[in-house]
Amino acid sequence: MLSRNATTNLNRRQSAMRRLRRRNASASMLYCRTNGCASFLVPDQTAGSATCPVCGYTRRLPRTN
Ligand SMILES: [Zn+2]
Known part of the structure; x- marks a missing residue:
């Protein structure tokens, strides 16, 4: 019973991390990064x-609607 709870907690934590990573990925879409910008x-x-207001780099946005 104890091990089952541990597994459930681990799964929950992994899915939360996955969700967080996905959010970070979409946020990095708006991170310039051009020539270390x-x-x-x-x-x-x-x-x-x-x-980008600093270096003027323009990136196409994916259609969300
Ligand atoms: Zn830039």
């Missing part, structure tokens, strides 16, 4: 792209 892109929904 440590800025975040500013999304422009009407243009369907995101632009």
